Amino acid sequence: MKSLKLIIAISLTAIVGFTSCQSEESKEVGTNPNTNSSTSTTASNYERAAKNDGSEDDFLDGNSCTELLFPLTATVNGQQVTLISKLDFSTVLNIMGEFNDDSDAVTFNFPISVKTSSYSEVKINNQAEFDTLKQECEQAESDGKNAISCIDINFPVTMLTYSISLEQTGTVVVQTQEQLHTFMTDLESDELFAVNYPINATLSNGTSVQINSDAEFQNAISECAQYQEEKEEAKETAVEVEAILSGTKFKVESFVTAGVNTANDYADWSIEFTNDLKVVAKNVVNATLNEVEGTYTVSSEMDAFVNINFASNTAVSALGNDWFVATYSNTLITLKSKTDTSVTLVFKKI
Incomplete structure (x- = not known):
């Protein structure tokens, strides 16, 4: 979004699939106290909530910032396994679950491909490159820049765009999580945005919520993050108890x-x-x-x-x-x- 004129909005639609309705004559021109800059907490919350979540295959790669792409071959506890889809995860889990007092070992047959948290597909050629990606993910987690995976936004969501003088310059209808991530990361320093509330979301505890403001979105994240933390603590307890038994x-x-x-x-x-x-x-x-x-x-x-x-x-x-x-x-x-x-x-x- 280098420019907010209609013709650029149309180009943006063609490139990333947004439904963009930018207008030079908006009926909503004027002050909006809910606008946010690209460096605001709200922008960070939406950008992190829109990241690609790679945690589902963590038992294989130990990296929540990358999603393994198929097909791939790995050696799991000495047994070679070819995975064609997520349906093959059960085969790996069965091998890992055969004994509960051993250290599970996974070695990939490189090269493999992954999708990063920013939706880029990356080819990994060796263990060193694999380890580097994992270290980068650990750093992102340490810096609080990793994906917020405990909340699923229900799309479409409409974003209102503003100039730094708070004049509305257009709207962007975001249809998918990836499009939301692109919208947030493409914001320039002289662009502001506001979410056209209410929006709906589903928390990781199964609760469906209506969100009416930036503050409510922050509260929803805090609520589901607390749930995730308690769930993770219970998981750690289970691991420790199983080791004792x-x-x-x-x-x-x-x-x-x-x-x-x-x-x-x-x-x-x-x-x-x-x-x-x-x-x-x-x-x-x-x-x-x-x-x-x-x-x-x-x-x-x-x-x-x-x-x-x-x-x-x-x-x-x-x-x-x-x-x-x-x-x-x-x-x-x-x-x-x-x-x-x-x-x-x-x-x-x-």
């Missing part, structure tokens, strides 16, 4: 149901969580009793969860439940039932 034997320190502690019923049993997501109960007093084998998974949402599943009609069946992690340390893990928080189970490391 995996390959370790425990005893039932406490098991309270209906206000009664029944831990003595399990005094003769050890509970071992294996590294391949099996849980094995073994009677350490009576060796003639068969081991009881079940399964477990550790997951997270806003809390960390441990799902334990034993077959019915066994000595340890009652320990099977959907639990959330209340507290934990390297030696003690306290679980509460997701459906009845008065039911608590405490494992102590043997």
